[in-house]
Amino acid sequence: MRVAVIGVGHVGLVTAACLARWGHDVIGMDDDEAKVESLTAGNVPFYEPGLQELVTEGVDGGRLRFTGSRTEALDGTEIAFVCVGTPGLPGGAPNLAYVEQVGVEAAQYATGDLILVEKSTVPANTGVRLRQVIQREQARHGATHTISVASNPEFLKEGSAVHDTLYPDRLVIGAAIPSVAERVRDAYQPMLDGIGDHPAHDCPVVLTDLQTAELIKHASNAFLATKISFINAVARVCDLVGADVSAVADGMGLDQRIGRQFLYPGLGYGGSCFPKDVDAFVHLASSVGYDFKLLEEVRAINVGMRDHVLDLLRQELWHVEGKVVTLLGAAFKPGTDDLREAPAIHLARALVAAGATVRIYDPVAIPNVDKLVGDLGVVTFTDPIEALRDAHATIICTEWPQVRALTPADFSGSLGYPIVIDGRNVFDPATMVAAGLHYHSIGRPRGGPIPDAADAPAATTTMP
Numbered sequence: 001m002r003v004a005v006i007g008v009g010h011v012g013l014v015t016a017a018c019l020a021r022w023g024h025d026v027i028g029m030d031d032d033e034a035k036v037e038s039l040t041a042g043n044v045p046f047y048e049p050g051l052q053e054l055v056t057e058g059v060d061g062g063r064l065r066f067t068g069s070r071t072e073a074l075d076g077t078e079i080a081f082v083c084v085g086t087p088g089l090p091g092g093a094p095n096l097a098y099v100e101q102v103g104v105e106a107a108q109y110a111t112g113d114l115i116l117v118e119k120s121t122v123p124a125n126t127g128v129r130l131r132q133v134i135q136r137e138q139a140r141h142g143a144t145h146t147i148s149v150a151s152n153p154e155f156l157k158e159g160s161a162v163h164d165t166l167y168p169d170r171l172v173i174g175a176a177i178p179s180v181a182e183r184v185r186d187a188y189q190p191m192l193d194g195i196g197d198h199p200a201h202d203c204p205v206v207l208t209d210l211q212t213a214e215l216i217k218h219a220s221n222a223f224l225a226t227k228i229s230f231i232n233a234v235a236r237v238c239d240l241v242g243a244d245v246s247a248v249a250d251g252m253g254l255d256q257r258i259g260r261q262f263l264y265p266g267l268g269y270g271g272s273c274f275p276k277d278v279d280a281f282v283h284l285a286s287s288v289g290y291d292f293k294l295l296e297e298v299r300a301i302n303v304g305m306r307d308h309v310l311d312l313l314r315q316e317l318w319h320v321e322g323k324v325v326t327l328l329g330a331a332f333k334p335g336t337d338d339l340r341e342a343p344a345i346h347l348a349r350a351l352v353a354a355g356a357t358v359r360i361y362d363p364v365a366i367p368n369v370d371k372l373v374g375d376l377g378v379v380t381f382t383d384p385i386e387a388l389r390d391a392h393a394t395i396i397c398t399e400w401p402q403v404r405a406l407t408p409a410d411f412s413g414s415l416g417y418p419i420v421i422d423g424r425n426v427f428d429p430a431t432m433v434a435a436g437l438h439y440h441s442i443g444r445p446r447g448g449p450i451p452d453a454a455d456a457p458a459a460t461t462t463m464p
């Protein structure tokens, strides 16, 4: 098939590269000229494991090319995947202006019948509005091609985006006309059947209407965010009763209806998706008359985890003003250099505002950290031991393998004060405490005997 991908950011580029792998003739379009130039030379402008190889394979094989021209992208194209940004606006609604713009351009530049497929995460009913825009524009220009709209939400995770796209759990495709949804499924047929060295991956395919497909995406992300906030709330209770949240999550997760995934407590969820999508879903529900209070609480619990970790730090340090605090990990999760809504960046800003000197270690995201918070006076490191040297305390923010590989002796031998706040529950509390570290994690006993209630330290902060 002749396929276009409009917008080659994280989702768009992975989609384009995978479609090329499945043998389609793919053209990626983006307004960012520098990005198009870099991709045409075969260089991926961000970090995503396995993507560089896939892009090189597609470009060298002549199945993947890039352009800044809409006319070129839409010329002879049968299916165009819309992967443009939908950034959050103040108030929670996503900005759908770029999606609308693609509809206007499709009506102007399509040279034959076209299916426009929403891949960007959009609220329910976006497809209906998109169809209206296209019809109006076509009427204005006297265009007669059939331009249909479908929704095929993306479920990839940054850091495993290529694998998630090549081997998805399911495909969801929605359209008002079933034959349109089926034609979109045809684009995935090589993946389902297997092609070349790509084995058959016969995952379930959900064919549905437009609004339902759009809603499946928002509901999925909101549910996963809810799972994370739920276990974070449980972790707070575990701290108060002396239970171990890891064992609680293991015990819960063995129930197949619950499952163990996404029950890892810590600093909470970040990234470009969950925070924005939860806001957008709350906004959508409210705009149609439903007050989604559950998701508002999910959001509040998530933000509260950062405050909780700062409270743990203050319990140890008393004041943070004038202290040196090392954040281990900056990216919102391992396997990416993405800092959008990264808990570490929120912590860095809060600590700098409170007068601390902040150091940040990250194995891949340091160039982005320098760009984002370099002006705050944050000092950056690509060696964790150097970052820890003589610091008053450290907070583990991202569970990179390089952070997991640190030993208790690395902490006790490098830190000025032996204070470790583990915001990702990476280390074993008993081992860390036995090594003489003042170690705190999220929802797990501290390693020594659990103190009697009367001896227990106050759970609240000892801030002045």
Ligand code: UGA
Residues within 6 Å of the ligand: 121, 154, 155, 156, 157, 158, 159, 221, 224, 228, 261, 262, 263, 264, 265, 266, 267, 268, 269, 270, 271, 272, 273, 274, 332, 333
């Ligand atoms: C998320 C979804 O997992 C994807 O299915 C979806 O396609 C994507 O959003 C999207 O809408 O584009 P992503 O944001 O890349 O993917 O990252 P996740 O692996 O889901 O992690 C999100 C955040 O939750 C991270 O900050 C992670 O540290 C945190 N998390 C995750 C936890 O705190 N606890 C957990 O148990 C799991």
